[in-house]
Amino acid sequence: MDNFTYKNPTEILFGKGMIPELKGRIPASLKVLFLYGGGSIKKNGVYDQVRDALKGRKVIEFSGVEPNPSYETCLKAVEIVRKEKVGFILAVGGGSVIDAAKFIAAAVLFKGKDPWVILEEGGSNVKMALPIGTILTLPATGSESNGNAVISRGSTHEKLSFYSSKVYPVFSVLDPKTTYSLPAKYVRNGIVDAFVHVMEQYMTYPAKVPLQDRLAESLLQTLIEIAPAAMKRPVQYEARATFMWSATLALNYLISCGAPQDWSAHMIGHELTAFYGLDHAETLAIVLPGVWRHQFKAKQKKLEQYAGRVWGLRTAEEAIVKTEEFFHSLKMPTRLGHYKISAEEAAAKIGARFRERKVFLGEHGTIGAVAIAEILRSRA
């Protein structure tokens, strides 16, 4: 086991009817930025619950945060926060809104000229941030209980992430009932996203971290087990509750404490979103099996462990096939062709970008531009 430090100060408020709990948790003296995306929270009643809980406070609304939240939108919010002297950001929505809140919270107090540098330097330059609270309505990214955020820049087709201990939400409300109105596609995306988050912290090599392995396998087994019930209508509270809690624990980084990680599928997937606009989860389902096949020898032992413990199968090959079948069972495609994207073109474009950035991926840092192009070419 490698040395590690771990701290997760976010307070989780989990369950039905928990939104009013935010009342006592935002200092009364602070002006609140109520940040959200499109109009879905107005249709499903969440907007009204939040306004009720914020009664008597100074609140400024900012809506229109996009999926894959854009730098440009965030900058507009930063301007308003500064002008209005906002002291607390309440993000209501999915990972996109929460990620935007984190970037805004850091950018407002950033001393440099252009806050894009926060992303270019991965957050190491964030010295302080406004406090954030979240009300999660889309289980998927785990952003409600970690210090990570991903922001996109339309003008340059860039999608970059940062981490800072300063942007953990102070509290996050997880009410499974807020997920009831989600379209099936979002539930599917959330399950795949959480599943691959676990995989990126697990599918490396046998690293003498038996507890971390078993915790990861617990999450994988649970997600597989509850996926059909979580997708079903009429909605089942228990399945949605387990899905929601699983997605949070999938990416609060507890399961990878002291363990090696390989975030290749995410890094390559981000580029597919940046160039072609695919949903984040859609990119993961395409890339993950490609990384596994390309790195078959390096990951074979761990794939076999996964095969046996999670699926009751024997070989690494069987585990890969079964994983793709699992994605297909959720109506999640695993090939670029499904989206009419040329694998050759994607390989060329994205390979070139990694060559330029001189970035190497994988748990041993050996997956370079050539390998990345090969992986994408294999996902035609």
Place this chain on the structure above:
Amino acid sequence: MDNFTYKNPTEILFGKGMIPELKGRIPASLKVLFLYGGGSIKKNGVYDQVRDALKGRKVIEFSGVEPNPSYETCLKAVEIVRKEKVGFILAVGGGSVIDAAKFIAAAVLFKGKDPWVILEEGGSNVKMALPIGTILTLPATGSESNGNAVISRGSTHEKLSFYSSKVYPVFSVLDPKTTYSLPAKYVRNGIVDAFVHVMEQYMTYPAKVPLQDRLAESLLQTLIEIAPAAMKRPVQYEARATFMWSATLALNYLISCGAPQDWSAHMIGHELTAFYGLDHAETLAIVLPGVWRHQFKAKQKKLEQYAGRVWGLRTAEEAIVKTEEFFHSLKMPTRLGHYKISAEEAAAKIGARFRERKVFLGEHGTIGAVAIAEILRSRA
């Protein structure tokens, strides 16, 4: 899944050579109480590492905290903390020293006359506490990453616990190498203690919490798997590291979020320690199988799940037998007779105490004085 709130602000500093990390984490302006137990930390080098890390600071030492830390000793420390205007308590040792630190930290700022009331009211009256840091040298209680403490009062044979969100350690250093000099008996106790902590949060009834179940089973499987290596000499770093991390996660209450719990074995066990001076873990190994047999019908389904998933067995009865065998494999007795304690006498004394207190135990609150006496009588 039941509604829950969860927050665990303790920063974990895990791994070999991590003790110096405490330097930046105790404000330089604060006088430090360096709290420890007997002389073992002077023999194994931990004392010197801590003194090195505290160089240049105002430090007052307080040693002599007992296993099952006593109210009387804590009060002496409270007096010194007040007189010397100590601002930070650094607990170096096992759960006893850490529990004492929590009680001292709360008692120093307690407004009432007699801080014993903190324990009588379970901590609900704790409004503030001094900050605490810990250096854990004995994996077992999980106290390094929760808000619980157990304190004993010699004069009245009482052993009571309290919980407060104010007494979570600010940081805890977990260096597996600090465990190398532990006598075998302490390692055995720690494994059993952690194992039973998981059980008390798991062995109830099927409650539609599949993720929590699997996380608990992961901890049980891991503890069973690494127990022989953790007991072995020469010491193996990896086994001790996994043991140490497992004991922390066994009782930071993450695995029981939203799930029913049954702390019967602990509550009855505390009385065995109070009356007969048995080690905490020794009492758990005696009482747990007794609770399971007495509550066989209520727990049968969950016992079967445990049998299948953790041991690859079929029946509840097999699971109970196998668990006792596991304790025996660690040279941990499971009967009162081993300690020459009369089961009849223990049943009478402890039954009377629960009758007096009108306390009912178990996940349904149905285990009263008569049942408790029956359980103890069955463990002759």
